[in-house]
Amino acid sequence: MTLNELLAGSSATVAFTGAGISTESGIPDFRSPGGVWTRYDPRDFTFARYVESEEVRTRAWAMRREFWASDPQPNPAHLALARLEARGRLLGVVTQNIDGLHQAAGSRTVIELHGRSREVMCIGASPRTGTPDGCGFSAPTSWAFERVDAGEADPRCPTCAGIVKSATVSFGQNLHPGLLDRAADLLGQADLVLAIGSSMQVYPAAGLPMIAVERGVPLVICNAEPTPLDDVATLTVDGKAGEVLSAAVDAVLGGATATPRPRSWGDPRRRRRPSPHRRASPGP
Ligand code: APR
Numbered sequence: 692m693t694l695n696e697l698l699a700g701s702s703a704t705v706a707f708t709g710a711g712i713s714t715e716s717g718i719p720d721f722r723s724p725g726g727v728w729t730r731y732d733p734r735d736f737t738f739a740r741y742v743e744s745e746e747v748r749t750r751a752w753a754m755r756r757e758f759w760a761s762d763p764q765p766n767p768a769h770l771a772l773a774r775l776e777a778r779g780r781l782l783g784v785v786t787q788n789i790d791g792l793h794q795a796a797g798s799r800t801v802i803e804l805h806g807r808s809r810e811v812m813c814i815g816a817s818p819r820t821g822t823p824d825g826c827g828f829s830a831p832t833s834w835a836f837e838r839v840d841a842g843e844a845d846p847r848c849p850t851c852a853g854i855v856k857s858a859t860v861s862f863g864q865n866l867h868p869g870l871l872d873r874a875a876d877l878l879g880q881a882d883l884v885l886a887i888g889s890s891m892q893v894y895p896a897a898g899l900p901m902i903a904v905e906r907g908v909p910l911v912i913c914n915a916e917p918t919p920l921d922d923v924a925t926l927t928v929d930g931k932a933g934e935v936l937s938a939a940v941d942a943v944l945g946g947a948t949a950t951p952r953p954r955s956w957g958d959p960r961r962r963r964r965p966s967p968h969r970r971a972s973p974g975p
Contacts, residue, residue: 694928694939697909701780701883706772707900708786708793711888711914715766715933718758718790722890723915727754738821738864741856742814748854749844755808755857756836758790765796768887768932771940773797778944782881785874787889787896789859802874804866804896806859811835813848814856821865826851829858871895878902884910888932891918 698704710720721727731754734740740747765773773796775781783800784793789808793801811832813825828850835855838846846855860866878884884903891897891912900920904910909925912918913935921927928935941947 692909692926694911694913694926694935695942697883697911697926698775698780698939698943703880703882704775704781705877705881705884705903706781706784706786707878707884707886707889708772708784708788709887709889709891710788711890712768712786712932713763713766713788713790713792714888715768715931716763716790716792717761718763718792720888722892733862736861738818738861741861742818742854745845748856751857752835752839752844752846755832756839758808759832759836763790763792765792766933767937768935769793769796769798771936772885774940774944776800780944783877785877785896785899787893789857800877802870802877804860804870804874806857808832808857808859810858811846811855812858813851813853815853816851818854821863823856823864825853828853828855832857866895871899874899875902879906881908884908885936886910886912886914886918886920886924887936888914889918890914890916891920 815824
């Protein structure tokens, strides 16, 4: 069966996305040539190293700055998934991405397994391995960039002087159990799974599509290179996510997936007051 046929026959699609869906927005993925892990050492991005080393935290703020400087915008792949959801054909997106582009494209049910880079949080002064232990302070990432720009290379929590980290999940950090449950529940309802732009190498996330496959639900993998799950996929599409998805959704829904008008959605460089409330830390 073709992707168009599978999409046309589905009323409960779930998308599982990775960094490859955002490369056409100018955000490098991790493991392709030129990807993040070819330019930064992933061993520096473990939770433990971030807690123990001020130098690692300083480098991490510089990398985040580079990420946001490009002001990334949703691309046709993000928009195609949002169109499917708006027409009641897609239950939601389970994403490994932290860039917020699915929400910026209009997707409403988005489960961010690895957190979100638009927000920072206090993780405490010396949290136990893998578990943030902060006071509850959180703020838009712009709060931290303002301090870095003012010369504070390693911004500290204004409430308890604890370490501040983006609200993303680092290697060695526990995923929020509630998120995994929500993702598993969504995949338990799917009648089609689209895995888009992921090398399918990082667990527990990469194991989630199997919840649907083991129920006999078709899995379509759209990726620029082979993945370890190709053997269990109903269909693999070797192509660029933006072109493949927008063509298929346009064919099934009619019309054309519009290209997004650039706007600084959620740009953390925009000056916004930090959250005046001490929100409960989102937990590990
Ligand atoms: N269209 C389709 N596939 C693409 C495109 C594109 N335009 N661009 C890149 N790809 C593919 C690459 O070939 C690669 O196989 O997307 C995949 C991205 O894989 P990774 O870089 O490994 O990213 P991801 O699978 O999301 O990584 C999972 O690893 O480092 C951690 O926390 C990080 O969430 C991330 C996790």
